[in-house]
Each structure stands twice: as C-alpha cells, then as structure tokens.
Amino acid sequence: MVAIPAFVVQHLRRIPWKPALLGAAVFVLVVGAVPPFRRAAAMASSRAVLWLASPLTPIVPDFDALPVTTPVLAADGSLIAELSGEDGRRAVLDITAVPVHVRQAVLAAEDSRFYEHSGTDPEAVGRAIVHTLLGNAQGGSTITQQLAKINYTAGERTLLRKVREVLFASAIEQRYTKDKLLERYLNQVYFGDGAYGIRAGAQTFFGVEPAQLTPAQGALLAGKIKAPSFLNPRKRPEAVLARRDEVLSAMASHHWLAGEALAQAKGEPLVLAEPRPPGVSLAPHFVDHVKREAALLPALGPDRKTRLTRLFTGGFTIQTTLDPKLFAATQASVAERLGLPGDPITTVASVEPGDGAIRNLFGGLDFVSTQFPYATKGTRQAGSAFKPFVYLAALREGIDPRSTFDGTSGRRIGCYGDRPVNNYAGEDAGGHIDVDTALVRSVNVVFVELGCEVGVGDVVRTAVDAGIPEGATEKQGAVFLGGLDRGVSPLDMAKAYATLAAGGVRAEPYAIAAVLDSDGEEIYRHRRQVRRVFDERQVAVLNRALSGVVSSGTGRAARIGRPVAGKTGTTQDNIDAWFVGHVPQLATAVWVGYEPRRPMADVHGRAVTGGSFPAAIFGDLMRGGLEGVPVRRLAVAGPESLGLTILNPPPTTTTSTVPVESTTTSTAVPGPPGGEPSTSTTTGTEPPETTTTTRRRKDPEPTTTTTTRPPATTTTTAATTMATTAAPTSTTTP
Numbered sequence: 182m183v184a185i186p187a188f189v190v191q192h193l194r195r196i197p198w199k200p201a202l203l204g205a206a207v208f209v210l211v212v213g214a215v216p217p218f219r220r221a222a223a224m225a226s227s228r229a230v231l232w233l234a235s236p237l238t239p240i241v242p243d244f245d246a247l248p249v250t251t252p253v254l255a256a257d258g259s260l261i262a263e264l265s266g267e268d269g270r271r272a273v274l275d276i277t278a279v280p281v282h283v284r285q286a287v288l289a290a291e292d293s294r295f296y297e298h299s300g301t302d303p304e305a306v307g308r309a310i311v312h313t314l315l316g317n318a319q320g321g322s323t324i325t326q327q328l329a330k331i332n333y334t335a336g337e338r339t340l341l342r343k344v345r346e347v348l349f350a351s352a353i354e355q356r357y358t359k360d361k362l363l364e365r366y367l368n369q370v371y372f373g374d375g376a377y378g379i380r381a382g383a384q385t386f387f388g389v390e391p392a393q394l395t396p397a398q399g400a401l402l403a404g405k406i407k408a409p410s411f412l413n414p415r416k417r418p419e420a421v422l423a424r425r426d427e428v429l430s431a432m433a434s435h436h437w438l439a440g441e442a443l444a445q446a447k448g449e450p451l452v453l454a455e456p457r458p459p460g461v462s463l464a465p466h467f468v469d470h471v472k473r474e475a476a477l478l479p480a481l482g483p484d485r486k487t488r489l490t491r492l493f494t495g496g497f498t499i500q501t502t503l504d505p506k507l508f509a510a511t512q513a514s515v516a517e518r519l520g521l522p523g524d525p526i527t528t529v530a531s532v533e534p535g536d537g538a539i540r541n542l543f544g545g546l547d548f549v550s551t552q553f554p555y556a557t558k559g560t561r562q563a564g565s566a567f568k569p570f571v572y573l574a575a576l577r578e579g580i581d582p583r584s585t586f587d588g589t590s591g592r593r594i595g596c597y598g599d600r601p602v603n604n605y606a607g608e609d610a611g612g613h614i615d616v617d618t619a620l621v622r623s624v625n626v627v628f629v630e631l632g633c634e635v636g637v638g639d640v641v642r643t644a645v646d647a648g649i650p651e652g653a654t655e656k657q658g659a660v661f662l663g664g665l666d667r668g669v670s671p672l673d674m675a676k677a678y679a680t681l682a683a684g685g686v687r688a689e690p691y692a693i694a695a696v697l698d699s700d701g702e703e704i705y706r707h708r709r710q711v712r713r714v715f716d717e718r719q720v721a722v723l724n725r726a727l728s729g730v731v732s733s734g735t736g737r738a739a740r741i742g743r744p745v746a747g748k749t750g751t752t753q754d755n756i757d758a759w760f761v762g763h764v765p766q767l768a769t770a771v772w773v774g775y776e777p778r779r780p781m782a783d784v785h786g787r788a789v790t791g792g793s794f795p796a797a798i799f800g801d802l803m804r805g806g807l808e809g810v811p812v813r814r815l816a817v818a819g820p821e822s823l824g825l826t827i828l829n830p831p832p833t834t835t836t837s838t839v840p841v842e843s844t845t846t847s848t849a850v851p852g853p854p855g856g857e858p859s860t861s862t863t864t865g866t867e868p869p870e871t872t873t874t875t876r877r878r879k880d881p882e883p884t885t886t887t888t889t890r891p892p893a894t895t896t897t898t899a900a901t902t903m904a905t906t907a908a909p910t911s912t913t914t915p
Contacts, residue, residue: 251492253471255503256540256694261463264472264493274380276364279391282438283379283399284363287370289431290403292324295363300325300354301347324366325350331369331490369494372402373409374456375472377493386414388454396438397449400428418451456552464508466544470557471501471692480696480705496699501692502538507531507767510805511543514798519773520546525781525789527798528556530671531769531806534679536709537688539672540767541806553776560653560668561774565605565623565735566750566759566791567644567663569681569723572620572628574635574643576719581825582616582726586627594626596633597658602626605751605790613829617726621734623749625662632661634828646714648676648687663750671770674761679768681724681746684816685715717816718823725817727762736760738796741804744815749791754780760795762803765813769803771795 253262276284288295301323322330329349353362372382382402383391394402404424405412414421429446432438438446472492475481481488481497491497515527531541545551553559572582589612590604604625619627632640640661641654650673655666672690680687689710696705727746730736735749739760747762756778761770773795775781781789789795 251495251497251499253468253499253501255463255501255505256538257505259505261501261503261505262468262471264468264499274364274368274378274391276360276367279367279379280394280399282396282432283391283394283402284367285432285435285437286396286399286403286428287363287367287406288324289435289437290400290428291327291406293431293435295324296359298323300350322346323350325354325362328353328362328366328369331494370406371409371490371493372405373413375493377490384454385456386453395446395449396432396442397425397429397446400432400446401425401451404428414451414453415456422451463505464503464542465548466551466554466556467501467503467508467539467542467692469544469552469554470539470542471499473554474692475499475696478693478696478705497704498697498701499693500695500697502533502540502694503542503692504531504540504806506808507541507802507806508543511541511798511802512546513805514801515543515546518794518798518801519784521785525773525775525784526551526555527794528559528671528772529769529798529802530556530675531767531802532672532675532679532688532690534683534763534765534768535686535688535711537676537679537690537711538694539690539692541769541802542672542692555670555772555776557670557672559670559772559776560665561670561757561772562665562752563663563669563674564750564752564757564759564791565625565628565663566674566748566761566770567660567665568620568623568628569727569748570644570647570649570677571632571635571640571661572616572726573647573681573715573719573723574640575616575631576722576820576823576825577643577715578635578639579826580616580631580634581820581823581827582620582722583820584631584826584828584830585613585615586619586630586829587612588614588619588624588627590626592626594629594633594658596637597629597661602629617729620726620748621729623730623735629658629661632658637661644677646687647678647680649673663752671772674759674770674772675768678747678761678763678770680714681720681727682763682765682768682815684717685713685720687712687714718818721816721818722820722823724815725819728815728817731762735790735792736762736796738792739799739803741800741807743807743812745803746815747796747799749796751790751792755782755788755790756780758789758793758795759791760799762799764803764807765815766810767803767807769799771799771802773798 251264252260253264255261326346329346333345333349357365367379369378371377372379372385374385376382376385379391379402382405383389383394383398386402387394387398389398401414401421401424404427405421407424411417412421412424426447429438429443433443472489475492476485476488478488481491481495492499511529515529519525519527526545527543528545529541529543530539532538533540542556544554544556575582588604591601593599593601602625605623614622614624614627616627616631618624619631637656637658637660641656644654644660645651649669650667653665653667653669653673654660655664657664676687676690691707693705694707695703698704724746727748728744730749731739731745731747736747739745739747739762741764743764745762745764747760750757750759750761752758756774758773758781759771761768763769773781773789784794787793
C-alpha cells in the first residue's frame, strides 16, 4: 500500500469537505443555468485546482537553466550541427520583441484565457482525461500545461502524464509571471519546417524578424501550432489560409482586431520566403537523416512529435557515425566533376561492413534544390549494379561461374518474355563466354540466361537477404538486369554491398551511435543488428569476380590503389548511373541522375554511364576518405573451392581454370588492383570428367546442357582459408 506523506494528510484534513461538496453542487447548478457565469466559474475552478495541487507540486529547474539546443557530433567528436530548429535560427527573444498583435494571435489560437486562469482549464482537462481513458488521447492543455509537457513530462500520452502535467503547470505558475511563461512558450513552440520558436517561424516562412510580422502573418503562424506539419503553406496554402482566417476571427471575438484592420488582414495575400539551407556546419542531408532516426528512438519520448520536440529543445548530445574526412572527399569530388549548373544530381552513401554505421551520406551540393532525401529514400532502377545478386543466387544454386552462355545481343530468352535481350549499346559479346567474363564486361544476355537457370524467386530472395528492401524488386525477368518495381536508394545498395564486404554478414544501417541527456548521462546506445545470410566461401568467389570489374572491366575508373571490388550500373537511355563497391572496411554506392528523370546523353560532352562519373567519384572519395586507413585484402577465392556444376563448357576446350596435370599445382587467382593474388592449391588424380546432362531451368522450359564433373576427391585451400569441400558424386542438377 502506498504511504501518503503526513503533510498531505494534514492538508487534506484542513479542507471543510461537507461545505465544499455542498458549495460545489450549488456551483455546478448555477454555472449550468447561467451561461455568463461559466467563465468566472472556470477561473475559480482553475484556482481551486492550483490550491489543491500546491502541496504536491514538484520542484522545477529554472527556465533559464534549461538547455535549448542539441549538438550533433561526428564520429570523431567534431560538431556538425547545433539543433535548435531546422536551420539553427531559434534564439531566445524577450517578449517585448514580439508585437502585441502576434502575442494576441497565439493566445486566440491556443489559450485565450491564459492571463486569467492559474495554469489549468478544468473543463478541458476533464474532457482530455475522459478521452484518454477511452483510448483516444486528446489535448486540451493550456499554454502553461504545454510548457510543462515540453520541458518536464516528455509528453507521455497517459493519464499519469496528464496528472503530472497539471502538477508541473501549477509549479511553474507559482514561480513565474504570465509574461515570462508566454515568452518561454513563444521561444519553444513548433511552427513546422523545423522552426522552433517565433523567430525561426518568422524567418522560415516570411524571411523577417518577429517585430516585422503583420497581423495576418502572426495569425498564420499561430494557426500552424495546432498542426504544424499538416498546415504547411508551401503544400496546402488553402488549408493554411482558412486556418489563418479562423484565428483572425477569434482575435476579433476578443476585441483584439476589428473593422478595417480585420478586413485587411483577411485579404492579405500569402507571400512566402524562399526556403533557406540549414545552418549546419557539415552534411545537411546526413543531419536530416539523424533527425528522422531520432524520431524513432523511444529514449527520446513515446511518440514522434514528442521525440522531435525534445530533440530540438532538450539539450541532448547526439553522437553520430559520420566520417567528416570521407564526406569532405565526397563533396570535393562531386564539386569538381559534376558541380556546374544543369549537371545531374549526385548522391552517395557509405556503410561500414559488419557493423552498419553510416559513415557517409551525401545528398547533393545544393541542399535547397535537393532537400528530398535521395540518398536514403530516392528509389531508382539499379541497372547492372544488381547483377552480383544474380551471380550469388547462381552460386547458391550450385552453378559454377565458369559456366558459359551465348552472349549474342538481341536473343530471346525463355523466362524474360517475348522480348529480345540486348547488351549495352547493342554490343555483341561474341559466342559463348563464362559468367565471370560476362560480369566484368556487364553482358546482359548472359545474365538473363543465368537468371532464368536460377529462377526469379531465388534471385529476389538473394537480393533481399543481402539487404535490398522487400518489395523493391519485381517478380519477373527484368530483375536480372536491375529492372525493379519500387527501385532502390544509394543507402540500400551500400547496405547490400556491405554484406558482400563482410563475407555474407548483413548489418542494419544506423546513424546515431549514442544519445546523452543534458547532464551528460547516456540514455541510448546503438546495439548492432547483424545476421549471417550467405556462405562466406560463396561471397569470396563473387568478390573475386567483382574485383575483376575494377581491375579490367567496366569499373576501371574506380581503382584506388588498394584491393577493391565493385560493379557499374547504367539503365536504359542513361537515366540512372551507378557505381557500387567496397573494400573490407567500407562499402559505398554512388548514384547520378536527374530529377525529374531524363536521359544523361550529353553531360560535359559524354553520355553518363556507371563507369564514367560514378566510378570516378567513387575512386576519388574512397582514396581521400581512406587515406591513413590500413590496407586490407579482400576475401577472395576461385570457384573451384566450392565443387559446383559447370554448365555449357565450350565443345573444344575445357573451361576449368584449375590445372590437374600434376599432383599438386599452385595457381594464381587474379586479385583486386593493388593487392596480391590469392593462391589455390589443388590435389587431383584424374582429369575432370565431362558428361552431358539435362538441367531443367526454374522457368517452364527445359534445356539440354553440358556439365563438367570435378574429380571424385578435390581439396582446395584458398588464401582466405576457405573450408575444404568434397565434390558432389553426381553433376546432374534437377
């Protein structure tokens, strides 16, 4: 049983309960019968609530001691932003700097009896309590209660919060004057577009100081407090103007505005200031992503609105994952290569493999024109940057990448539908080529046929396992060439390639490493979310092939002087261009394209492909960002280590890259540029046995293929210490 403090018991005993109850009954009858008494009754009730709550009121810190900004720190501890609104324009103003008509507009919109009550409106509180008990949390707070919620109760949507809110409201009503409370409210309240406080609101929407606001502008801002995000004058001007006129009419009902001034205010046209870039010192798109992530953290409050309010006004410290050196190298490269007016947008995302930390997030050089988060939510077609998932799906199905397919452009292939499959620019790959060569040269026809062998479902499953969002891919053959349904963002692609860099371990990306409260106490620490999704031996085979894309294929512009793997991607008509690649410590995706979408046929005199600007920007930022970071070799291995099925070997030559003439042979496996070749040691006693078998594709059409069976016993040791694998006893794949 909860003990009631003695002083509370004594306080309650002093209350003359019988006369009080009788008086309350008479009071209710009078108020109900005589409407003019209602206002006075409400004020009396408010004072009664204050008196009853006085012995229970908590101690509150001084408003002046409450922090009003939240520093956002990079991974190295440097400051990248000071959150006090979208652009850092919130500054504490004296109430005398706010015109009377603006103050009156806020009172008319939010709490017209503010100067008369004692911090609570019993009628509104009662209504809110009833709705909360019914499961439909509702407002009804006075300005004083809103201040209590913002600063002390964290906005929990519970009945207990409502009680605590009343107690804190009573406490601050006793401690501060009405003018001081209104001043604090005007400096903290949210007006939308990241503008916290009347100064930020005036500058964000009208480009003026509060002293210059007209009655109509003041009423518009006051009206937005009710629903700051929905009532966005740049998106819903009609709704905003209707709400403005409601506030102006409320001002008139209180005799704060009348006659010609009222008519002039209602007739004033809506003229907004141009949006301005945020006042952060570095990486505005990354800071925006931090805000979105913070809105999901329960440590900051029970709901999104509360979390964001506390984020901007609670004096927290946000420790993030951003690498400033990597971001600076990205910005410098994009400015040099695609920094002219009319150039396409460039976005970049970098993720740490095996951890998920977002080390780099670049959304464009001009934040004003690229405020949409293209790097995290911009979904585009992946093109050939999606082919590694087809390759890996084939490995999972037991298909050796030394298998060959006809690379002739323009062929029709079963599961792709009644459409010819063309290579980029109609290039004819010339007869049968193996899958590794097709990946290096990005031959579309081969990957469609390989995808048909594997099956659409298995390719999609592999992509999703790597980190591509479910629903992004399409359940038809176009997926083999990166033809997706909703598309992917650079962060999606960086996450998926980070899975390859980590040897098949997928990690969920994150930007906030920790959150400290205003006292420096840690209230949140990110916990890694990782899961093994691929066999590391299969990933090593894929990484070996991807390193060849950079060393001798379409991604040569991405070479950085250390082991690196990656893939180019270019969609039809050069609308999207990608380079996505990784070293063991970092995976990076670079996307270039226009919004609205249009071909990039002539940018600085050339058509944009994944191997042009995206690969070059990747090379620049990785070289600069990884300067001083130890060089590590990629985990690579030859396909012979897996005992896979080889499809369609050329009729006159063997496609095996593993010599078997002698008992023990060391063969060099081409490694990535700047790295050493991996070495495979193979022991065998007989040459491979070639047989002709029938393999049924995952699509309805059966096809006759030739397969190669490895020796009965094969032991392979790769430089990456891959596990020993026994060859299968049969090479016939159903």
